[in-house]
Amino acid sequence: MREWHGSAASLLCLAIAKSSFPRIILFILYKLLFSISLLQTHCHNQYMYILY
Numbered sequence: 001m002r003e004w005h006g007s008a009a010s011l012l013c014l015a016i017a018k019s020s021f022p023r024i025i026l027f028i029l030y031k032l033l034f035s036i037s038l039l040q041t042h043c044h045n046q047y048m049y050i051l052y
Helices: 002-018 022-037 040-051
Strands: none
Touching: 002 022
16 A cells, blocks of 8 residues: 555656646645655655756
């Protein structure tokens, strides 16, 4: 189950980062994902690396 959450979080982070949504929407989606993800630090690091 943890492996599934990790891959889902990674894919969702990549999808959000590569999309053309306004940054505020990205931030809201990211915060929602961050609050429910079991592997928060993995998603956070990947998202921040892409964003900045």
